[in-house]
Amino acid sequence: GESVGLHLPTLSVQEGDNSIINCAYSNSASDYFIWYKQESGKGPQFIIDIRSNMDKRQGQRVTVLLNKTVKHLSLQIAATQPGDSAVYFCAEDRDSSYKLIFGSGTRLLVRP
Amino acid sequence: DTAVSQTPKYLVTQMGNDKSIKCEQNLGHDTMYWYKQDSKKFLKIMFSYNNKELIINETVPNRFSPKSPDKAHLNLHINSLELGDSAVYFCASSEGGYSLGYTFGSGTRLTVV
Numbered sequence: 001g002e003s004v005g006l007h008l009p010t011l012s013v014q015e016g017d018n019s020i021i022n023c024a025y026s027n028s029a030s031d032y033f034i035w036y037k038q039e040s041g042k043g044p045q046f047i048i049d050i051r052s053n054m055d056k057r058q059g060q061r062v063t064v065l066l067n068k069t070v071k072h073l074s075l076q077i078a079a080t081q082p083g084d085s086a087v088y089f090c091a092e093d094r095d096s097s098y099k100l101i102f103g104s105g106t107r108l109l110v111r112p
Numbered sequence: 113d114t115a116v117s118q119t120p121k122y123l124v125t126q127m128g129n130d131k132s133i134k135c136e137q138n139l140g141h142d143t144m145y146w147y148k149q150d151s152k153k154f155l156k157i158m159f160s161y162n163n164k165e166l167i168i169n170e171t172v173p174n175r176f177s178p179k180s181p182d183k184a185h186l187n188l189h190i191n192s193l194e195l196g197d198s199a200v201y202f203c204a205s206s207e208g209g210y211s212l213g214y215t216f217g218s219g220t221r222l223t224v225v
Contacts, residue, residue, distance in 0.1 A: 008153055034214065043116075043202050043216030044155070087153055099145070099168055100214060102155040 008087070010107040019077040021106045023090035026071060030092035034100065035064055035075045038087045047075070047088075077108075085110045115139050116217040118203050124223045125193055133188045133220045135203030141213065143167075144186035145204040146178060149219070155202070161186055193224045 013019045025033070031052040036044035050057045050064045050073075057064050063076040073090050087107050091100040116137045125131050137144060145168075146158040160168035164180045175191045190197060203217040 036216075038153075041218075043204075043218045045216070046214065089155065099157045099160055099170075101157075105153045105155075 008105050008107060010109060012109045012111060013080050014111050015080060015082060017080055019075075019080045019084070019108055021075045021077075021088050021108065023073040023075075023103050023106075024071060025073060025090070025092050025103075027092060027101070028068075028071070030101075032093040033064070033066060033073050034091045034093070035062075035073075036089045036091060036102075037084075038089065038105070040086075044089060080108075080110050082110045082112060084108060114218075116203055116205055116215050118201075118217040118220050120220060121218065122221050122223075124225065127193055127195060127224055129193050130189070130191045131193060131222070132190070133201055133203075133222070135186045135188070135217060137184055137203075137205040137215070139205055139213070139215060141205035141207050141215075142183055143206045144180065144183070145206070146186065146188050147202040147204060147216075149200040149202060151199070158201075159186075159188075190222075193222075195224050198222055198224045 034049040035047040037047050038044045048059045048062050048064050050066050055066050061078045065074045077084055085108055087105045089105045090103045093100050118135045143162045145160045147155050148158050149155045157170050158172045159178045161180045163183050177189045180186045200219045200221050202219045204214060206214040
């Protein structure tokens with residue numbers, strides 16, 4: 001069956017350090033990937049996306065890397081801040097599938 | 113202005129009751145969704161509507177019935193609530209079938225006692 005991501009692990013980082021959150025996907029047909037951030041009591045918020053014809057995309061303090069060979073996606077957060085503490089989800093989509101398939105998320109804790 | 117709004121934010125009810133959750137989006141999107149997030153934070157799609165037409169029903173019990181009166185609204189009605197229905201339910205919307213501009217509401221925490 002389809003699956004994205006891992007069981008919910010926790011990543012603890014020191015404020016100011018870089019964070020790397022990883023995600024594995026299993027569906028080779030997926031051509032669009034999104035990272036979401038979910039803070040406590042809120043809905044998932046879009047962070048950054050990447051299409052399968054790219055292997056890297058940068059945003060403000062965030063970078064997404066896509067390795068289609070090993071079906072791996074990562075989110076890098078530079079100079080992690082306390083406000084980055086949240087659960088992060090990767091999600092995959094296929095063209096006109098009308099649904100996102102989510103991974104199980106990673107909890108990021110930022111130590112002051 | 114809230115882009116995707118859900119009501120209520122919290123819902124506590126007894127087993128066997130029937131309840132509804134409402135969702136409205138002001139983004140002009142054609143597609144709306146209901147997702148369920150369990151206690152382990154796993155998000156799974158339940159339904160998807162495109163221009164008021166049901167296009168995805170992910171083997172959800174028929175006690176759950178979505179209704180879309182227009183493309184800006186997608187409500188979720190649940191009959192005969194069970195303990196296992198306790199979860200956070202998220203509404204979302206997007207432009208068409210591709211996940212462009214996929215936007216989530218803030219969720220409805222349903223607790224069945």
